[in-house]
Amino acid sequence: MANTKKMDYVLLGLLSHEPMTGYEIKKRLDTTLRFFWGASYGSIYPTLNQLEKEGKVIKEDASSNGREKISYSITEYGKDSLKEWLKKPVEKDELRYETLLKLFFGNETGMEGAKEHIERFEEKCKGELLILNMFAENLGQYLQDDTHKHYYLTVKFGIKTYESYLEWCHEAKEQIKEWEK
Amino acid sequence: MANTKKMDYVLLGLLSHEPMTGYEIKKRLDTTLRFFWGASYGSIYPTLNQLEKEGKVIKEDASSNGREKISYSITEYGKDSLKEWLKKPVEKDELRYETLLKLFFGNETGMEGAKEHIERFEEKCKGELLILNMFAENLGQYLQDDTHKHYYLTVKFGIKTYESYLEWCHEAKEQIKEWEK
DNA sequence: ATACAATATATCAGTTTGATATATTTGTCA
């Protein structure tokens, strides 16, 4: 079997929902999947070309007017490859939180710096939670569809975690106040 | 100012706590920081050498018996560089959860696959939570120290989030049962 | 008309991972 990186499956997964251009894939990653996965153009376009050479996706010219546009759709072989990966156990779940890093090393700058980072984090979380709650509400009306059920579960995950982040922010600030007494 | 990547500050941060070898740095990342940050030898050793050339850390031969050992300690210049970074706002907090990815694309394999991934995730979270609670308990006795206070806050973050992950696992399984009726 | 935002593809240097190589010391079981 050919080389397979994680990116392959992200693209195959998205194309298993519907045919898309590289640009549309990027947008979907930046909206729907942003809470648990990301990718850059520098990996999207080359991987799309590689998947086509392997016969896992099919290119189709979808240019209109003068706008160049290449639509990709998944093949049966691509679907088989995706299904195989989906059945395998997860290799790695990973958090990369710069906020936690700056907090952990924060003794160099004191509790004042820590408080600032926590507050900024809190604001960001509030924003994300607002978006996620909107997603969940909108999704409510599509829950007879299987694809949307899976989507719904991931949105619920996002809501749960951001709510717990906000709780932590509150408790951490209280704890710092306690220490400052 | 010279080139600066995130890895620079991770190493400077760890060395600001105490002098260490590359191997010890890796161990600390795999234990204490594993819940929010990771790094591989392939970035640790080269970065350590680069930081030495820049005068941010100092190399010291700490070989004993026949065992080669290089201990690194942070310089004042290195501390200044670290502090500067700590004051800057966070650029990126990122979750990369393969579990969520497989769940999101799971309509290809059906709810049975989703349930399996959720269950495996649940088991892993229970394990992590156990470790984190041990950390928190042990930390309790060192909380007069500033470094440990910052450490404590990050452990609390880990506990909060893993608890919410477990709640989500439970609710997601209930939801799936509901859908299966 | 003109400028700005959005759409669209593509590439590349720099960063990081994951695997592997190499070698020594320490612990453990028989």
Added chain:
DNA sequence: TGACAAATATATCAAACTGATATATTGTAT
């Protein structure tokens, strides 16, 4: 005591991925 595995320790490299940038067209608002 000897043998074997596990832990300690440094280092390198191909492959993967990011973040930035280049290029060009279309739609929108002023």
